[in-house]
Amino acid sequence: MTTTQEPLIQIGKLAKQLGITTRTIRYYEEIGLMGPSKRSSGGARSYDRDEVLRIKFILKLKELGISLKEMQILADTFDSYNQRFDTITPQVLEILDLHIGKVNDKLTNLSSLRDDIVNYRRRIAALLEEQPSA
């Protein structure tokens, strides 16, 4: 098996590509969301396709409101189970479902609050029309 020369990307390029800063990538490594990355002889970090995917996944989860702390738990499980996707995905699904529930509730409440306000406003308008001046 010839180790296919995977294309590696440097931290600066990657950050620019993803629209984040290098600090963020280092921070994710710092808190254990990413394993220690490969280093060039000079000590510069470089990332392969899998690592890039991992960062993208992290960003996606973050965007959806999942905290880095929650991801750390996932990451720990993931790593302690030797990167076996079949054991990790149920946990991901669990967390996702939890958030889906929360977000759904929030949406419901926001909408009903909106309705309440609209109705409230309507009632006030009606009152004002009824008695032009007190």
Next chain:
Amino acid sequence: MTTTQEPLIQIGKLAKQLGITTRTIRYYEEIGLMGPSKRSSGGARSYDRDEVLRIKFILKLKELGISLKEMQILADTFDSYNQRFDTITPQVLEILDLHIGKVNDKLTNLSSLRDDIVNYRRRIAALLEEQPSA
């Protein structure tokens, strides 16, 4: 017009009733979400029905993901328009609609991510069954 003796509630009681701390109430005053409250001769804060409603409203908005900073903007508008609900509610609705949109998007994305993961998992499972051992 006899100023109907409105029932006033003290900060401690109110906090307990709302399930928050007195610090939180003072904090809301501190950042201008609440106007300065009435004080007893001894300097203790007390709140009337309207102020209680205002705090409850704040808590509700907060629960729904609206930041205190956003509320400050509302509060400022509210106060600068002399507490006229008809001018303020459109702004509240605007902010609410914005959030409803965001939350809705989030929900959509969360769900589709969930689906992706489920499908991904399914494909892996299929692969594993096809070739029991590599």
Next chain:
DNA sequence: CGGCAAGTTTACGTAAAGGGGAAGCCCATG
């Protein structure tokens, strides 16, 4: 060889939303 961009580590700073404790009033009560 000079110099600059891009990388590194270390470490302090920041914003949001309060938490928690010290030190000091006010007042009801045994």
Next chain:
DNA sequence: CATGGGCTTCCCCTTTACGTAAACTTGCCG
């Protein structure tokens, strides 16, 4: 009278997710 609540103001502490500056290497270009 002292003591125990409950209140007040100050003021520093905490967490999350990085920002930012300092000081130092590396790599490469002219």
